[in-house]
Amino acid sequence: MPRHLLTLTDLGRDGLIRILELAERFRTRRGRPGAELPLVGKTVALVFEKPSTRTRVSLEVAVHELGGHPLVLTKSGSQMDRGEPVKDMARVLTRMVHAITFRTGGVERLHEMVTHCTVPVLNALTDQDHPMQLLADLQTVLRVRKRLGGLKFAWVGDGNNMANSWIEAAGVLGLDLVLACPDGYLPAPERVSRACAAGGNVRVVTDPAAATEGAHVISTDVFASMGQEAEQQARLRVFAGYRLTRDLLKRAASDVVVLHCLPAHRGEEIDEEVLEGPHSHVWEQAEDRLHSAKAALVWAMERDG
Numbered sequence: 001m002p003r004h005l006l007t008l009t010d011l012g013r014d015g016l017i018r019i020l021e022l023a024e025r026f027r028t029r030r031g032r033p034g035a036e037l038p039l040v041g042k043t044v045a046l047v048f049e050k051p052s053t054r055t056r057v058s059l060e061v062a063v064h065e066l067g068g069h070p071l072v073l074t075k076s077g078s079q080m081d082r083g084e085p086v087k088d089m090a091r092v093l094t095r096m097v098h099a100i101t102f103r104t105g106g107v108e109r110l111h112e113m114v115t116h117c118t119v120p121v122l123n124a125l126t127d128q129d130h131p132m133q134l135l136a137d138l139q140t141v142l143r144v145r146k147r148l149g150g151l152k153f154a155w156v157g158d159g160n161n162m163a164n165s166w167i168e169a170a171g172v173l174g175l176d177l178v179l180a181c182p183d184g185y186l187p188a189p190e191r192v193s194r195a196c197a198a199g200g201n202v203r204v205v206t207d208p209a210a211a212t213e214g215a216h217v218i219s220t221d222v223f224a225s226m227g228q229e230a231e232q233q234a235r236l237r238v239f240a241g242y243r244l245t246r247d248l249l250k251r252a253a254s255d256v257v258v259l260h261c262l263p264a265h266r267g268e269e270i271d272e273e274v275l276e277g278p279h280s281h282v283w284e285q286a287e288d289r290l291h292s293a294k295a296a297l298v299w300a301m302e303r304d305g
Contacts, residue, residue: 003300004114005122008131008168015299016138016172022295023139023288030065030291038298039068042098046124047073047089047113049080049104054262055124055132058289059101066294071097090116099301120300127161127225133261134165135292138173140285141217144257148173154215154252155179156208156242157269158235159187162221162261170202171195177202180211182238208242215252219259220244220269236268244270249279257281 004010011019029035044063048056056072063070075081080089086109093100094117102113103124114121123131142148153170155163159181167187170177171194179187179202186204195202205211212218223239224232249256258270258279266272275282 002118002120003302004120005131005296005300006110006114007123007129008134008165008172011172011299013172016135016169019135019292019295019299020139020142022298023135023292024143026294027139027143027288027291035065037067039063039066039098039301042068042301043071043096044068044297045071045073045093045097045100047080047093047100047102047104048124049075049102049109050125052103052125054286054289055103058293059124061290062293062297066297068098086112087116089113094118099297122296122300125161128164129168130161130165130261131168132293132296133162133289134169135296136285136288137166137219137259137261138169139288139292140259140281141257143284143288144281145216148175151176151216152214152253153177154211154218155181155220156211156218156244156248157181157220157239158185158223158225159204160221160225162219163187164191166219167191167195167200167202170200171198172200174199175201178211178215179204180206180208180242182206182242185238208248209251212248212251215256217257217259218244218249218252219261221261222263222265223269239269243268244274246271246273246277249274255279259285262286 046059060070090113099120101122101124102110104110105127107126107128110123110126153175155166163179164187192202223235256279260270260282264270264275
């Protein structure tokens with residue numbers, strides 16, 4: 001059976017820790033002689049129904065540096081733009097490539113891809129989850145803070161796919177997480193319940209000050225994600241009090257780590273002085289997309305699991 005990475009739960013605690021360890025090894029050994037090339041002779045299809053910068057660049061470079069061949073398929077550059085069903089594309093790709101990463105909208109399209117594939121499929125983003133971004137986020141925090149346990153994590157903003165993946169990470173790793181989201185934009189209660197049942201300490205509030213009080217890590221994202229552009233102005237009004245400002249950071253730990261998965265809208269969800277300030281680890285976080293992508297690909301394509 002192929003080993004898929006659709007959500008962080010697919011990894012389990014051991015698999016998640018293994019990926020973080022692999023990612024850090026790839027980071028520290030990058031550019032050194034004798035690089036590991038586990039994907040020699042392998043082709044990985046990178047399928048993008050939604051546009052991307054960091055995900056596309058990190059995956060292309062990751063496959064290349066692991067010795068494989070990245071095959072990029074965008075919506076406009078393939079028959080996806082003419083309505084080819086996912087199941088048809090899946091049954092063709094699975095006969096020609098060794099793994100597939102898929103960036104799409106509804107999670108049902110991801111599941112359709114998996115149903116018709118006999119090779120590993122990795123979730124490169126859906127409207128519901130973004131597990132590969134969370135791998136990079138956790139790698140950054142682990143390197144900066146030397147641990148994940150015993151920290152208070154805060155999410156400020158929309159209860160979107162990134163918030164969902166933070167909730168799931170809290171459940172898998174037993175993290176302490178508080179999410180501050182406005183009414184009407186809260187994460188699904190069943191996600192929070194599952195994470196708590198799995199061992200996480202997850203709470204949802206509507207007050208950003210309460211969420212960031214004593215926080216060691218604060219994460220945010222744009223207030224209007226891809227496909228929500230028509231809601232931009234309305235969302236800016238709703239989320240007006242959820243911007244990461246210097247005053248909000250004063251409530252957090254003195255050495256708080258600030259994360260943003262990018263692209264950032266300065267002055268909307270985060271102030272320029274916070275994004276570019278001493279607590280920001282956003283650029284290391286972006287780089288870690290490369291190292292964690294390598295680790296996720298290796299995990300998915302290992303044959304001993």
